[in-house]
Amino acid sequence: MKSLRPIRTEDEYEAALAEASDFVDQEPLPGTKKADRFEMLLMLIEAYEAKHYLIAPPDPIEAIKFRMEQSGLTPKDLQPMIGGLNRVYEILNRKRPLTLKMIWKLHSMLGIPAQSLIKQADQLYAA
Structure with missing residues (x-):
């Protein structure tokens, strides 16, 4: 077995993945x-992945919809954070951007x- 050292190249990364997959198949x-x-x-x-494969945060609307699905929420449940039901639908349908106040409430109330x-x-509303 080779000694372990930092992964610096894509080839080293692929080799490390291959070795790790052997352990996954038969976990020690x-x-x-x-x-x-x-x-x-x-x-x-x-x-290596954190340095070379940056993952962009999800789209805000998709993040909201995901949390709604996770928590069994309906658009009506978002009213305390966003405003009237028509405003909620405008946000969810990308007709209106989130305000800083909405962002703060969604963050603090829904996590x-x-x-x-x-x-x-x-980036969100480009035609």
Whole structure:
């Protein structure tokens, strides 16, 4: 077994993924050298992915709809955070952008990460 070191290239990343997949198929017993190696491989892979494969936050409206689905909410349930039912539908149908006040209320009342709710209006409502 090669010694572990930081992943710096795509080839090293692919090799680490291949080795890790072998461990996934036959997960080693906790506390063994193989289990320690597997854990270290996963940390190296995660560090490489965080640096090279940035994941953009979800679209704000999709984040709201996802939370609604998760929590069994209806558009009417969003009224305390967004306003009247017509305003809720305008937001959900992308006819109107979220305001800072709406973002804050959605974040604090529904626990939607603020980063997911904040996006440039021109990125969302471009024709």
